[in-house]
Amino acid sequence: MSGPPIAHAGHWLVNLLYLVPLLVVIGMLAITSMRDRRAEAAEGAGAPAPDPPSSDEP
């Protein structure tokens, strides 16, 4: 039986290197999505209010 995983820390660290780009991209995309939503919300808040109903409507 092989030893505990800590005995192969070098191997595990090399394996984790494959995960780094994915984590970087996910982080980058999450930040970008958040900022996009904030920008959209700000655009929505700054949009002109809809016209009030005219007085001759029943």
Next chain:
Amino acid sequence: MSRRRLLAALAVAVGTAVLLPQAAVAHGLVGREDLPIPKWLFGWAATVVLVVSFVGLAVLWPKPRLEQPSERRVVSIPKLLDPVCGAIGVAIFGLVVYAGFAGSQVTATNIAPTFVFVFFWVGIPVLSVIFGDVFKAFNPWRAIARGVAAIASRVRPLPEPMPYPAGLGRWPAAAGILAFAWFELVYPGRGDPSNHAVVALAYAAVQLVGMSLYGVSAWNRNGDAFGVYFGLFARISPLRWERGALHRRMPLSGLTSLDAVPGTVALLSTMIGTTSFDGFSNGPVWGELAPRMTDSLRNIGFSQATALELAFTIGLIVVVSLVAGLYRLGVTGMRNASNIDLSTEQLAARFAHTLVPIAFAYVVAHYFSLLVVQGQALFYLVSDPLGTGADVFGTAQTTIDYTWISATAIWYVQVAALVLGHVAGLVLAHDRALVTFKDTRAATRSQYWMLAVMIAFTSLGLWLLSAANS
């Protein structure tokens, strides 16, 4: 996404990719394949390629180009070719089954195992992507069913087949591919030629029953696991065959017309997952995990052999489920990011075709060396298919040349296949997003998650390859 921010991130990634190899070489971290950079860095470089492709698509691909494919008739084909090809397919099927039963029971000297695992399982997908759905013409079960139906209908009119159940979809094909993968990766008797013959006959029997119940065409489209499997890969091809004509079209465009009936996502997840498990089960992580699982199963009363089979079966199912879960996660993220009025299942089906080039990339990446090295065995096996010392075509004395392609070249082909397959997946997803979401901006934003899924699959593929080769 802000273009400036993306460019800055790309610059950092490219800079890292350029600078780190020097440090890596300085530390002597050069692989067995004599690579200039460590293998994990290929994963980083592949990510850069995918991100650049994603940005390029967002900027340069504002309108769908693949969704309404046009094709051009290239040449007319004699209608006689179809039955002739079918007859050849039946003859080859008969030879493989006969060799399995009557030939030598040594794996390497009987044509059945090499034909099934190398030519049929790996070679036909490659041929399908290049030449279109060639298997359909040579499909022995389809040929037998059509032949029997043609003869029987002359004796008396045949009853109409039952309508194929809509809910069944491609589930039989998914089950068939999973069962074959189990035979290839788990079953201890997979090297025994007679077992190949038994499996081939059993599979043929199921196909004939399915075709007699639901009709040749409906069963062939949905239930014939290999027919569906090769047919999916053939949709990547620039060529499309039909009875009487050969058509030319834009590569990948055949995938956009894929009807993602129930079971399609499961089938594609099975295709990617089983190949992934093949790589994973050759790596050190599984090497440590499998004995522990086997011991646990033995402790609850299973024999060593059964425990090992069960451990591999569990591993196979878990990896297929993980692949399905990863895709599902991407689709759920896409749905949440876009607030579209479609369920996750509907969206998963709509983007299912994007998984086909990934499945093909996994096949090439994992089995390329098998195809180019073990595939050479077919040269001597066709002359001596039963392993009895015959020399029908005068090639029985040829041997496998293990040196004609280097390990380094194989690695580069594997990496290129993975990257190209995932870029193709991104292209298809972007094109489909353009017709699914309200504008280009929404389409691009919806694809953030698909980009993450593609990078995850690429990193997984490269990790599996490096682990299997270590």
